[in-house]
Amino acid sequence: MSMIDWRKARSNFLLDDSIIYLNNASHGPLPVPARRVYDLYLDSWQKTAHNHDAESFKIIEAVRGKLAGIVGVDFQRIGLSTTTSYGLNIIAAGYRWSSGDNIIVSDNEFPANVYPWVRLKSRGVDIRFAKNNQGFIDEEAIISLADNKTRVINTSWVQFNNGYRADLEKLGRFCADNRIIFCVDGIQGLGAMPVDLESLKVDLFTCGCQKWMLGPCGTGFYYLSERAESMIDPPFSGWLSVDWQVDFSDLMKYDLTPRKGPAKFELGTYPYQDIRALNASVDLLLSFGLPEIWDRVRRLTEQLIDILDSDKRFHLVSSRDESRRSGIVAFKNQDPMKLYRYLTDEGYILSFREGGIRVSPHFYNSEEEINLLISALDHFQG
């Protein structure tokens, strides 16, 4: 039993009393310590004539280390980015493609997992869409489409619309056995759930930090395995892709060597203020612990799932299978748009996705808030 006082955890957020925010799968609210960072940074920036390089670079490396710790890998395998999409594009743009190669994705993926590959069609690369199984990604269907020309299998860890958690172990093992690059979009899982990439054979794990990680928009990171790195040529390079040792006194030295590992895909000036804010958000997550947060999120979602499952007016779209659950609960009724509008009018912030209502509570939400939602559903006349 967790000893964390989750009510106190709520005080880290400035959420308006007139709404109940259950929309972390869309955007997470920025915690108070992260908001404070902006003021502190901008104030001191004005006073010290931009002399922030050394301090900012220290924080950048600290964040890299903390993110590496969260996903269970060496910090040298982590690159900082601005979006989930960036990581996927490193593979799409950098792999040595040949005409006739193919890539497999599920046919109901979030588009961030489709467009990086679509543009490869002009180079003779085939995208194969594996049929979903009643809205859920089907690992067997993905595997059955693979052949000796399959170069990449790409999946979301957690599906954006119904929260279905992919079996990364199964897909990772298959990819490793067949020399296929395994790309995982982690954005709908990380921050709500723990992951240990060391034990999974993932080649690329890419994650924007604007949702469950509670960071600002424009922050993100990727893990790239040594194996995958050896299969790609850097598709782009910038002045911060090389090793300066943070000494910018000799900028016309053009022969510096690229940084080691995935950091060589970091191109130019970092969003210092945002990375500093992300640092504060990550510290907050770590102060509770990802396993503890997942336990909390699991309990809150369970509370809702139990009711939806027992009320004949509603149809649970998400899976009940423990190994397939996540922070997302999706459901429908006969007229989901009408129900969505009603809930929005009542002050619930949630999403309408692919014909269903998506609820996505985080650790700072309370049992009372879920009970209020349940009672609003109970009162719905529709």
Ligand SMILES: Cc1ncc(COP(=O)(O)O)c(C=O)c1O
């Ligand atoms: C599964 C999934 N991947 C990616 C994204 C966003 O991608 P990016 O961080 O590149 O904007 C979202 C939602 O916005 C998503 O639900």
